[in-house]
Amino acid sequence: MKFEGTKDYVATDDLRVAVNAAITLQRPLLVKGEPGTGKTVLAEEVAKAIDAELITWHIKSTTKAHQGLYEYDAVSRLRDSQLGDERVKDIRNYISKGKLWEAFERKKRPVLLIDEIDKADIEFPNDLLQELDRMEFYVYETNETIKAEIRPIVIITSNNEKELPDAFLRRCFFHYIKFPEEDTMKAIIDVHFPGLKGKLVQEALNIFYEIREVPGLKKKPSTSELLDWLKLLLSEDISPETLREKDPTKLIPPLHGALLKNEQDVHLFERLAFLARRERN
Numbered sequence: 001m002k003f004e005g006t007k008d009y010v011a012t013d014d015l016r017v018a019v020n021a022a023i024t025l026q027r028p029l030l031v032k033g034e035p036g037t038g039k040t041v042l043a044e045e046v047a048k049a050i051d052a053e054l055i056t057w058h059i060k061s062t063t064k065a066h067q068g069l070y071e072y073d074a075v076s077r078l079r080d081s082q083l084g085d086e087r088v089k090d091i092r093n094y095i096s097k098g099k100l101w102e103a104f105e106r107k108k109r110p111v112l113l114i115d116e117i118d119k120a121d122i123e124f125p126n127d128l129l130q131e132l133d134r135m136e137f138y139v140y141e142t143n144e145t146i147k148a149e150i151r152p153i154v155i156i157t158s159n160n161e162k163e164l165p166d167a168f169l170r171r172c173f174f175h176y177i178k179f180p181e182e183d184t185m186k187a188i189i190d191v192h193f194p195g196l197k198g199k200l201v202q203e204a205l206n207i208f209y210e211i212r213e214v215p216g217l218k219k220k221p222s223t224s225e226l227l228d229w230l231k232l233l234l235s236e237d238i239s240p241e242t243l244r245e246k247d248p249t250k251l252i253p254p255l256h257g258a259l260l261k262n263e264q265d266v267h268l269f270e271r272l273a274f275l276a277r278r279e280r281n
Helices: 013-025 039-049 074-082 100-104 127-132 166-168 182-192 196-213 223-235 241-246 261-280
Strands: 031-034 052-058 070-072 093-098 111-115 136-139 144-147 151-160 174-179
Touching: 013 031, 013 039, 013 151, 031 039, 031 223, 039 100, 039 111, 070 144, 100 111, 100 136, 100 144, 127 136, 182 196, 182 223, 196 223, 196 241, 223 261
Parallel strands: 031 151, 031 174, 052 111, 111 151
Antiparallel strands: 070 093, 136 144
């Protein structure tokens, strides 16, 4: 079982090595990187490449580890008992399976994505140590142990919003997705916009990488934002010549709302343009 990338996803050599190493070691693959660098999409493409089911657990700030195992609805059972409902005789009627339970009971190896684990509280990763290590957990309400039929491929993403515990990191194979260099970015663009005119792509990339290098930028534009911007440039029929225009008073590129995502960065470019106008005068 080897991951070699797909026609819809440009995987660098080091990323392919990391995915296959995690599969071989049967350890969770912890993927970090800037937002918009394709961490979540990686799990989708791995599942597609090896013809596996993808089970996704999106983590929020309020998510607790036990929700990935199961949840017992004691309130509903109490209410039904007061109403004389026959369902109360079987406690399983009030247990909802979590994403780990779903993955553990599959007969064919699935891909389990735990997306943005750093959004949860600091204890969340530690609370899953044993379950991810042994691939089993105990259901107290039914006195049974749920053990994986076949060990799933686990991919965990993080945006580096907070540090993860050392004990958790030791159990993972780690890979940091570097921001794509220009050649890789061109290959990504070609996947999404096959046959796109070379001059437009080159001018757009020049501006994109220049923006990312501006000192003081709060949020650098990502790969997904570049693709959105290119889609808008094509839709509005913006020419390479318009992008190539080097007037220093027009530092903000056309349709910049696809690239700059907060007012602080827009104001930064407006200040730079203002200073450029003063220098010219």
